[in-house]
Each structure stands twice: as structure tokens, then as C-alpha cells.
Amino acid sequence: MRFSVWRSSDRKQKGSIMLSKVKTMSLYGLQSEVVVVETDLSNGLPGLNMVGLPDITVREARERVRGALINGGFGYPAKRITINFSPADVPKTGTHYDLPMAVGILNALGVVGNRHLPESVFLGELSLDGRLGRIQGVLPLVMGAFESGIK
Numbered sequence: 001m002r003f004s005v006w007r008s009s010d011r012k013q014k015g016s017i018m019l020s021k022v023k024t025m026s027l028y029g030l031q032s033e034v035v036v037v038e039t040d041l042s043n044g045l046p047g048l049n050m051v052g053l054p055d056i057t058v059r060e061a062r063e064r065v066r067g068a069l070i071n072g073g074f075g076y077p078a079k080r081i082t083i084n085f086s087p088a089d090v091p092k093t094g095t096h097y098d099l100p101m102a103v104g105i106l107n108a109l110g111v112v113g114n115r116h117l118p119e120s121v122f123l124g125e126l127s128l129d130g131r132l133g134r135i136q137g138v139l140p141l142v143m144g145a146f147e148s149g150i151k
Contacts, residue, residue, distance in 0.1 A: 018042075020107035023121045023150065024100040025141040026090050032144025034121070036086045037097070039104030044080035052085030055093045064095075064126045065102045072130030077109060096135040099124035121145040 018041040025032045048062045069076050083101055085092050100122040106112040123141055125133040135141075 018108040018110075020104045022100045022104045022107065022117060023145075024097060024123060025121060025144050026092055027094065027137045027141055027144075028091070030140045032141050033087075033090060034145070034148050034150070035090065035092065037100040037104050038084040038086060039101070039108045040082040040084075041077055041079040041105070041108045042082070046078045046080060048081040048083065050083045050085070052083075052088040053091050054085060054097070055091065057095055058085075058092050058097045061095065061098045061101055061126075064098050064128060065105070067128035068098070068102055068126035068130040069105065071128060074106060074111060077105065081105065094136060095125035095133070096123040096138075096141065098126040099132065102126060119151045121150045 020039040022037045022039070024035050024037055026035045048066070050059060050062070066076050083104065085097070103112055103117075103122050107114065107117065121141075123135060123138065125135050127133055
């Protein structure tokens with residue numbers, strides 16, 4: 001997993017608080033819905049907290065994302081990281097939330113810019129060495145993204 005370094009001019013940053021928004025999809029049966037993964041980096045005790053109804057596979061992503069970023073050569077921020085999955089009332093299941101979480105962290109840090117984020121959706125499981133893995137239900141996820149107007 002390698003990302004080009006873009007200028008992040010639209011990234012919201014006030015003092016030491018950085019916020020990023022990345023899109024992914026949720027899957028319930030064959031129905032999919034856009035989910036916005038909001039990532040906030042702030043000063044405080046380092047750690048990663050997730051809110052917005054993530055299940056156990058999504059909560060386990062904290063270790064996969066950390067390993068992938070470190071072993072991919074990006075490092076891992078010594079910040080308080082809060083990730084919100086919106087809308088909060090939709091259950092989030094599956095490993096395809098790994099990639100949007102990693103992209104959100106890199107965007108909040110300014111490593112990945114906002115140029116293509118608004119029209120993109122990110123789906124993918126990360127291995128600890130930073131490689132993308134296969135995910136279940138990719139066809140309905142991609143079809144749902146297309147129907148929602150995402151390229």
C-alpha cells in the first residue's frame with residue numbers, strides 16, 4: 001500500500017486538532033449505504049477510539065491499521081485518534097473498513113490530500129505488512145457506491 005503525497009489544503013486544522021472525512025460503504029444483506037468515516041487527531045493520551053456502532057471485526061481493525069501504517073513506512077501518530085462511523089445507527093460489520101480508517105488517519109496527518117476524496121469510496125482489508133486483502137460482498141458495495149453517485 002503506497003500513497004502519493006498530495007497537498008492537503010482543505011484539511012481542517014485548528015491548533016493541534018486535525019479532522020478528515022473519507023467515504024466507505026456499509027452492507028446489510030444485499031443493500032449498501034454510504035458511510036462517512038470521520039477521523040479526528042488531537043493531543044492527549046495516544047490511543048484509538050471508535051464510535052458509531054462498529055462490530056468486533058471493525059474494532060479489531062485498530063491493530064491491522066496500526067501495523068499496516070507502520071510496516072508500510074508511514075509511521076503511526078502519537079495522538080489521540082477518534083474515528084466516527086456515520087450514520088451511527090447503521091451497524092458496521094466486516095473488514096472492509098480497514099482501508100478507509102488508514103486513509104482517514106493519513107489524510108488527517110496531511111500525507112494524503114483531499115483532492116479525490118469527495119468522489120471516492122475506500123473498501124479493503126489491510127494485512128499487517130500494509131497489503132490490501134480481499135473482502136466479502138464487494139459487488140453490492142460497489143453497486144451501492146455507483147447508485148449513490150460515487151465514481
